[in-house]
Amino acid sequence: MKLALVVLNYNDADNTLKLLGSVADYAVFDKVIVLDNSSNDDSKVRLKSFCEKNEKVYFVDNHENKGYGAGNNVGIRVAKDLGMDLALIANPDTDFEERVVKVLKSAMEKNVDIGICAPLVETNDVYGSRENVLKGASCWPMRDFLHSLAENGPICRRIFTKALHYDRNFYNAKIRKVGAVLGALLMVRVDAFIRLRGYDEKMFLYGEEDLLSKKMEGIGLKTAVITGYKYKHIHSASIKKSLKSLYSRQKIREESTMYFYKNYLKINPLWQIFAKVFFAFVRLEVIIFGLL
Known part of the structure; x- marks a missing residue:
């Protein structure tokens, strides 16, 4: 099966070029697709110059920034046009070894029922521990409305951590089916992704x-994680460059989450009001305590 790497950049050429300098020449990648999401700095010029020096690397200029999902949707469509079967979507602020990619590819080749596959994020904490979860879990169960809402509340997710995440014993198996994986680094089946129209482009960021x-x-x-292999992620480094305010990031998170609740979890108007009130308190938590 043919594999492409897809990297989406927005005003973050430093991290993107650092990543490409490390992984673009990995033999496991048949193609490398670099998209600039209408950056307003010098990213486009710098990335285009890099791509022109490597025949395997394709540069795509998105003339309008419609968000993370829309940008990666373009990347996967390009991968399809180039004859790719699988695509590894990687944030610029990630770092991973070629052997990790090979294991993900092998897992998807052997397990035709896996649509999304990812490794774990490297951490000093025990997977499934409270410390690990609060810093950013690699994966989590598929949640209903109330559990999802609790996870979106900084204080609530600290109180109900055990009910919202997998425990330590979950990570003992080599490969695990999960509800969802962190979007910083994940492999997808190109045909399935396109069949599903990929990310919903009305969700600008988060969720x-x-x-x-x-x-x-x-x-x-299924969505699966390979527990024995890890990658490094400078959590939200790219996002924080373009959205420096914690409060502004929270507002976008709320908009995406509410859209998901209404259109995919189909919550009723009463629950919608409840969620809006809940998020009003979350904003206060962000302002007062600076919680994430």
């Missing part, structure tokens, strides 16, 4: 992982 896994589940494909 894409849950939605994509839910869509895959709808056509009988």
Whole structure:
């Protein structure tokens, strides 16, 4: 099966070029697709110059920034046009070894019922521990409305951590079916992704992982993690460059989450009001305590 790497950049050429310098020449990748999401700095010029020096690397200029999901949708469509079967979507602020990619590819070749596959994020904490979860879990169960809402509340997710995440014993198996995986680094089946129309482009940022896994589940494909292999992620480094305010990031998170609740979890108007009130308190938590 042919594999492409898809990297989406927005005003983050430093991280993107650092990543490409490390992984673009990996033999496991048949093609490398670099998309600039209408950056307003010098990213486009720098990335285009890099891509022109490597025949395997394709540069795509998105003339309008419609968000993370829309940008990666373009990347997967390009991968399809280039004859790719699988695509590894990687954030610029990730770092991974070629052997990790090979294991993901092998797992998807051997398990035709897996639509999304990812390794674990490297951490000093025990997977499934409270410390690990609060810093950013690699994967989590598919949640209903109330559990999802609790996870979106900084204080609530600290209180109900055990009810919202997998415990330590879950990670003992080599490969595990999960509800969703962190979107920073994941491999997808190109045909399935396109069949499902990929990410919902009305969600500008945040929540894409849950939605994509839910869509895959709808056509009988699983989301899985390979527990013995890891990658490094500078959590939200790219996002923080373009959205420096914690409050502004929270507002976008709320908009995406509410859209997901209304259109995919189909919550009723009463629950919608409840969610809006809940998020009003979350904003206060962000302002007062600076919680994530």
